[in-house]
Amino acid sequence: MSPPVPALSPEQKKELAAIAQRIVAPGKGILAADESTGSIAKRLSSVGAENTEENRRWYRQLLFTADKRVEPCIGGVILFHETMYQKADDGRPFPQVIKDKGALVGIKVDKGVVPLAGTNGETTTQGLDGLMERCAQYKKDGADFAKWRCVLKITAHTPTRLAVMENANVLARYASICQQNGIVPIVEPEILPDGDHDLKTCQYVTEKVLAAVYKALSDHHVYLEGTLLKPNMVTAGHACATKYSPEEIAMATVTALRRTVPPAVPGITFLLGGQSEEEPPSTSTPPTAVPNVPNVPELCLSCVTVPRLCHCPQAVPVSPGWCHSAVPRLVSQCCPQCPRRDHVPVGWPE
Amino acid sequence: MTGVVATVDKGVVPLAGTNGETTTQGLDGLMERCAQYKKDGAGFAKWRCVLKITAHMPTRLAVMENTNMLARYASICQQNGIVPIVEPEILPDGDHDLKTCQYVTEKVLAAVYKALSDHHVYLEGTLLKPNMVTAGHACATKYSPEEIAMATVTALRRTVPPAVPGITFLSGGQSEEEASINLNAISRCPQWITFLSGGQSVEEASINLNTINRCLLPRPWALTFSYGRALQASALKAWGGKKDNTKAAQEEYVKRALANSLACQGKYTPSGTAGAAASESLFVSNHAY
DSSP, X not given: OOOOOOSSOHHHHHHHHHHHHHHTOXXXXXXXXXXXXXXXXXXXXXXXXXXXXXXXXXXXXXXXXXXXXXXXTEEEEEEOXXXXXOBOTTSOBXXXXXXXXXXXXXXXXXXXXXXXXXXXXXXXXXXXXXXXXXXXXXXXXXXXXXXXXXXXXXXXXXXXXXXXXXXXXXXXHHHHHHHHTTOEEEEEEEEOOOSSOOHHHHHHHHHHHHHHHHHHHHHTTOOGGGOEEOOBOOOOOTTOSSOOOHHHHHHHHHHHXXXXXXXXXXXXXXXXXTOOTTOOOOTTSOOOSOOOOOOOTTOOHHHHSSSEEEETTEEOOOOHHHHHHHOHHHHHHHOXXXXXXXXXXXXXXO | OOOOEEEOOOOEEEOTTSSSOEEEOOOTTHHHHHHHHHHTTOOEEEEEEEEOOBTTBSOHHHHHHHHHHHHHHHHHHHHTTOEEEEEEEEOOOSSOXXXXXXXXXXHXXXXXHHHHHHTTOOGGGOEEOXXXXXXXXXXXXXOOHHHHHHHXXXXXXXXXXXXXXXXXXXXXXXXXXXXXXXXXXXXXXXXXXXXXXXXXXXXXXXXXXXXXXXXXXXXXXXXXXXXXXXXXXXHHHHXXXXXXXXXXXXXXXXXXXXXXXXXXXXXXXXXXXXXXXTTSOOOOTXXXX
């Protein structure tokens, strides 16, 4: 093995880790307001608004200037490129508006999915060209984190080995480039809920995909403490005949994450399956079967997995009471409410 | 109830085309052997793979081959109701520094868990037996137990999924006392660290310190010992082959067992009254069974 060549300096690592921690601080989640011009059109037209630049600006301003009750709830806001450079009525650029409310600014940096030839409709995601320069500029303009979405689909024969390998690799390249520019990458390997597969199948595929993602991140020397994961919850396909309870979904989801996500990852922010940026839910489909991860005593969420689970924008409350009865050993090692809190100033782990 | 562990590998063999790297054999008939061990009362099995650090090692081949073997072994064990202890030992031979060992350990463990995933191994029914992250024995720099602990815990946090219930460290040539002290430091490795403000603007420093003043380094798996030489060295010396020394030898063993039990809870204080061989280095170059 060649001698280690550090990808990041200790200062760069500190900065990235601090950003990631701020985004997923207790009680906080992310507002994803990064709909592209095409996707926002459907949203606006659904309420009878024309898709003009001014309407897009006005709608985002509405969200970003909501009163201070949102401040303890929102750790970060993800923007689309156009929105980064729009201004509020008072002349402040939107990144400034967001920061003034104590949240961090994120930017969607991928350039959409493209087909993988020789597969049955599988895709990879493009956007790596010039990403280094774009990230440097976004950082200057106020962004501290980024988002890149890869998409996988479950059928009898997909996702294929190629699709998993290619998408995991492109996520790792994106993550590596972001970190070089002081930007925390949110890693999003979305497995679509399309299809009639059952819960077990989704769990199996999610475990395989996430194992591949973390191997790719390791291969590309990505600093895990300065990343976030944005996965799908584990659910059955939309057309699956069996209906599963929130507890079953929670158990499948947490199990899959426990088997694949190393504790160094500071946070997991779930996406809502079926509400992808490119396909907002139509009124004729059943409501998205993805509930808030429930307050189930058997799953003390801040203890069972070390990455803190936030279903954006609401975090799941944790009661120390049932922590202690359910998982006593784990609790003493990681529950924030636990009494064992020696803290000693030491260097940041490298 | 104590579990009985069966060593099921058949030792290391060379990998041709490498500079002394090895893989571990023992898969032939492993299915039948495990079934028999299970009948005979074994609950766990152990399989040791060995990797070495130099400027050019471990090679991609060595990492890939050894992790694949560990995953095959683990898969077969589980088919027979036996919990596989997965042991990807990175030898302490050499003059590499702590950072290098940490880097290699992270790469190797990432490959181990990818292989276990590929082979459909049930992580909740495995244990990991890794080396602690230490500098090579010939390294000029000496590191404190706290530095060793931090490097070890960091490497594990970056690679071992929470589903793994326990990690039992091998002692890898450390003396009995060193092995206990380092385990103690690992157990005491701060759960919380405090950020220094280091050059941030007043604004930033307040925000950061206010919202995330403390950062978690939690460990979701149990961390304990799996020591051979580090539990037996003093006992062996005290026994010296003479039946009359049995009680004295047992005393030495019990002393180390108690010490390590305290160490894995972070409660061990070196007493200074070391056992017959407690401080002797147990380093054997290129250690093989």
